[in-house]
Amino acid sequence: QMQLQQSGPGLVKPSETLSLTCAVSGDFFSRHYWSWFRQSPGKGLEWIGYISPSGSAGYNPSLESRLTISRETPNSQFSLILTSMTTADTALYFCAGDRNSYGHAKYWGQGTLVTVSS
Amino acid sequence: EIVLTQSPGTLSLSPGERATLSCRASQSVSRSELAWYQQKPGQAPRLLIYAASNRAYGIPDRFSGGGSGTEFTLTISRLEYEDFAIYYCQQFTNSPWTFGQGTKVEIK
Numbered sequence: 001q002m003q004l005q006q007s008g009p010g011l012v013k014p015s016e017t018l019s020l021t022c023a024v025s026g027d028f029f030s031r032h033y034w035s036w037f038r039q040s041p042g043k044g045l046e047w048i049g050y051i052s053p054s055g056s057a058g059y060n061p062s063l064e065s066r067l068t069i070s071r072e073t074p075n076s077q078f079s080l081i082l083t084s085m086t087t088a089d090t091a092l093y094f095c096a097g098d099r100n101s102y103g104h105a106k107y108w109g110q111g112t113l114v115t116v117s118s
Numbered sequence: 119e120i121v122l123t124q125s126p127g128t129l130s131l132s133p134g135e136r137a138t139l140s141c142r143a144s145q146s147v148s149r150s151e152l153a154w155y156q157q158k159p160g161q162a163p164r165l166l167i168y169a170a171s172n173r174a175y176g177i178p179d180r181f182s183g184g185g186s187g188t189e190f191t192l193t194i195s196r197l198e199y200e201d202f203a204i205y206y207c208q209q210f211t212n213s214p215w216t217f218g219q220g221t222k223v224e225i226k
Contacts, residue, residue, distance in 0.1 A: 037163075045163070045206055045217035060214040094162055103210030104153035106174060108162035 002026035004095050004109035012089075012116050018082040022095030022109050029076040033102040036069060036080045039111075040091035048093075050102045051078060058102060090116045120145050120209050124218035130226040137194040139221045141207035146187045151211040154183055154192045157220075158203045166205075167192065197223070 008020035022034070036048040049059040051069045059067050063082065071078035082089065093112045096105035121144040131137055141152075149170040155163035165174045167183035170190060180195040194201055202225050207218045 044219050045208075047208075047210075047215040047217075058213065062214065096162075098165075101168065101210075103151055103215055104165055104168045104208060105163075106165045108164075111162055 002032070002097065002107040004097065004107055006093070006095050006109040006112045008093075008112050008114070010113055010115060012085045012114060013118050014086055014116055016085055018080070018085050018089070018114060020080045020093055020095070020112060020114075021077055022079070023075075023077045024097070025076070028099065030073050032097045032099050033105075034069075034071060034078040034095070034097045035102070035105055037094045037096060037105075038091040039094070043091075046091070048080065048082075052102060085116045087116050090114065119214060120147065120212050120216055122207050122209060122216055122218035124205075124207060124221045126221060127219075128222045128224060130224050131197055132226045133197050133199055135197050137197055137201075137223055139192040139194075139205055139223075141185075141190040141192070141218050143188045143190070143209060145212070147190070147209045147211045149186050151209055152183075152185075152190055153208045153210075155206045155208065156201075156203045157206065163206065194223075199225075 003025045005023045012018050035050040039045050049069045051057045057069050066083045068081040095109040097107045098105045123142045125140045152170045154167040157163045171183045182193045204220045204222045206220050
């Protein structure tokens, strides 16, 4: 059973960069797809992107120009970097993963509430 | 972008009753790329059903999924108290992957 522990700031200033990390405990980190989602009252649940076992990434086109998802296999963790944050990026961010799919996710982190405000 | 429309918005039922939730897609979705989640307040979503009709590991058999093309359903055969929550469908046939707006199942 995989466990995901998220870390990162809860408050980001407009125009700054958000960096979130998800530490994974459990076997076969390198064989899983790892994803990020977010949830806000206005937009509901939103897919951000994923990174595959091969290291290739897939991003939501609406975020792609500002987004990087990467992983550190030796440390069993993966990260999200989102630049040029605006108030529209205020949301509850989740990391998630699945062994068999880049789409759905069986394992989820606890969520990080990120507020964009000066 | 594929828009998923869930209905009804809220379902008021009693424990022991049957719940039928609908997810309609604006374009055809592959059965293998349709999932259902349950979410309770303050918690992350929980994967219930993947590939339209396959229960995720540990999900009770009172949960079942069906449908194809643009019409999918989630059925809870007999509601237990722990089933009162919000349910979301999700597609990943076309990028961006999208979610429905959710159906809230509340105690009548």
